[in-house]
Amino acid sequence: xxxxxxxxxxxxxxxxxxxxxxxxxxxxxxxxxxxxxxxxxxxxxxxxxxxxxxxxxxxxxxxxxxxxxxxxxxxxxxxxxxxxxxxxxxxxxxxxxxxxxxxxxxxxxxxxxxxxxxxxxxxxxxxxxxxxxxxxxxxxxxxxxxxxxxxxxxxxxxxxxxxxxxxxxxxxxxxxxxxxxxxxxxxxxxxxxxxxxxxxxxxxxxxxxxxxxxxxxxxxxxxxxxxxxxxxxxxxxxx
Amino acid sequence: xxxxxxxxxxxxxxxxxxxxxxxxxxxxxxxxxxxxxxxxxxxxxxxxxxxxxxxxxxxxxxxxxxxxxxxxxxxxxxxxxxxxxxxxxxxxxxxxxxxxxxxxxxxxxxxxxxxxxxxxxxxxxxxxxxxxxxxxxxxxxxxxxxxxxxxxxxxxxxxxxxxxxxxxxxxxxxxxxxxxxxxxxxx
Numbered sequence: 001x002x003x004x005x006x007x008x009x010x011x012x013x014x015x016x017x018x019x020x021x022x023x024x025x026x027x028x029x030x031x032x033x034x035x036x037x038x039x040x041x042x043x044x045x046x047x048x049x050x051x052x053x054x055x056x057x058x059x060x061x062x063x064x065x066x067x068x069x070x071x072x073x074x075x076x077x078x079x080x081x082x083x084x085x086x087x088x089x090x091x092x093x094x095x096x097x098x099x100x101x102x103x104x105x106x107x108x109x110x111x112x113x114x115x116x117x118x119x120x121x122x123x124x125x126x127x128x129x130x131x132x133x134x135x136x137x138x139x140x141x142x143x144x145x146x147x148x149x150x151x152x153x154x155x156x157x158x159x160x161x162x163x164x165x166x167x168x169x170x171x172x173x174x175x176x177x178x179x180x181x182x183x184x185x186x187x188x189x190x191x192x193x194x195x196x197x198x199x200x201x202x203x204x205x206x207x208x209x210x211x212x213x214x215x216x217x218x219x220x221x222x223x224x225x226x227x228x229x230x231x232x233x234x235x236x237x238x239x
Numbered sequence: 240x241x242x243x244x245x246x247x248x249x250x251x252x253x254x255x256x257x258x259x260x261x262x263x264x265x266x267x268x269x270x271x272x273x274x275x276x277x278x279x280x281x282x283x284x285x286x287x288x289x290x291x292x293x294x295x296x297x298x299x300x301x302x303x304x305x306x307x308x309x310x311x312x313x314x315x316x317x318x319x320x321x322x323x324x325x326x327x328x329x330x331x332x333x334x335x336x337x338x339x340x341x342x343x344x345x346x347x348x349x350x351x352x353x354x355x356x357x358x359x360x361x362x363x364x365x366x367x368x369x370x371x372x373x374x375x376x377x378x379x380x381x382x383x384x385x386x387x388x389x390x391x392x393x394x395x396x397x398x399x400x401x402x403x404x405x406x407x408x409x410x411x412x413x414x415x416x417x418x419x420x421x422x423x424x425x426x
Contacts, residue, residue: 066420069335070418070419071334071335071418071419071420071423072418072420072421073418091334091340091415091416091417091418092339092340092416095334095337095338095339095340096337096339097337098335098336098337099336099337099338099339100337102337104335104336106335106423110328110331110332110335110423111332112329112332114251114254114255115250115254123332123333123336123338124336124337124338126243126247126338127240127243127244127247127338127339127342127343127346128240128243129240129243171336175337
């Protein structure tokens with residue numbers, strides 16, 4: 001199967017960065033202590049880039065991804081997605097932006113346990129007036145793409161970690177996003193499956209101009225990236 | 240889009256039937272008590288009239304009925320709230336994948352509604368059967384009235400449905416309108 005062109009490509013004005021994080025801070029209150037999860041982070045990611053965020057646990061990689069994707073809000077600073085300042089939009093508007101432009105891959109898969117693999121892939125579009133047969137076919141195509149054509153009707157509990165992650169990757173692609181955010185996408189995969197996943201992400205960037213921002217500990221993933229951003233203690237150390 | 244939320248809710252209710260069993264039993268217990276109180280209240284009032292304490296016993300019956308109804312409401316609320324809390328992570332996933340809040344609200348309200356309906360109807364039917372047996376065997380000295388049973392069943396079902404939906408709306412609405420990371424990080 002071939003991955004189709006991102007549907008929402010037009011939302012990114014040409015030349016504008018797909019992601020623009022400016023002077024962003026994220027502070028958490030932990031008891032009486034203030035934890036600085038992100039400290040004055042600025043980052044630009046352009047169309048078609050495959051950017052890897054590397055750093056030890058607690059360095060702020062996942063927090064940065066969550067803030068870019070609007071799963072969490074910054075304490076201070078601005079985040080622009082495809083030229084749109086997201087600091088002024090509501091949760092509902094951000095949900096619409098995620099729906100149209102962003103695919104999210106979680107480290108812990110976050111599949112819905114009572115849905116089959118193919119239904120999990122359909123999930124982001126399940127609440128929309130799409131032709132059901134076309135949607136099912138697209139979900140099947142995506143599962144074939146990640147090598148799970150034989151697991152369509154399996155529920156997550158009956159799949160291995162690698163299979164669940166590949167299902168989550170297929171789900172992130174269902175709405176042809178322009179931006180994919182991947183939090184440790186290969187963390188729970190064997191080496192070979194991890195390579196397939198990284199190659200899939202790489203192909204999305206190089207062939208379709210999809211932008212990928214991934215956090216990882218895996219040097220093999222970083223080797224495939226067009227840019228590596230190193231983080232420590234909530235700050236960007238070097239690129 | 241709301242009809243797709245409804246479709247998802249019905250699908251999840253079918254697939255999660257096992258998880259819905261305990262909340263349904265809890266609600267059925269409350270409904271059972273409500274129906275039994277209403278079914279026997281007419282007979283008790285009649286007996287009270289014969290003893291000359293109509294008002295006092297009438298008030299006591301009303302008090303018991305209200306108490307049992309409140310127990311039913313609380314049981315329905317606890318059961319449905321537990322269900323919603325258990326699905327918080329799912330709410331986070333739906334939000335993270337960009338699903339809009341209104342269809343999610345509808346989807347997540349289907350299960351409490353179905354649970355309350357099944358539980359209340361089940362409790363009412365069991366109460367009606369038990370009441371009929373008690374009335375037929377003379378075990379209930381006050382007798383069991385068919386009218387009271389029907390009234391009790393209607394009240395039990397209505398109260399359970401309203402309690403389940405009302406107590407579910409607020410937590411679901413709050414969950415779908417906050418950053419998804421908070422729901423995703425919940426256990």
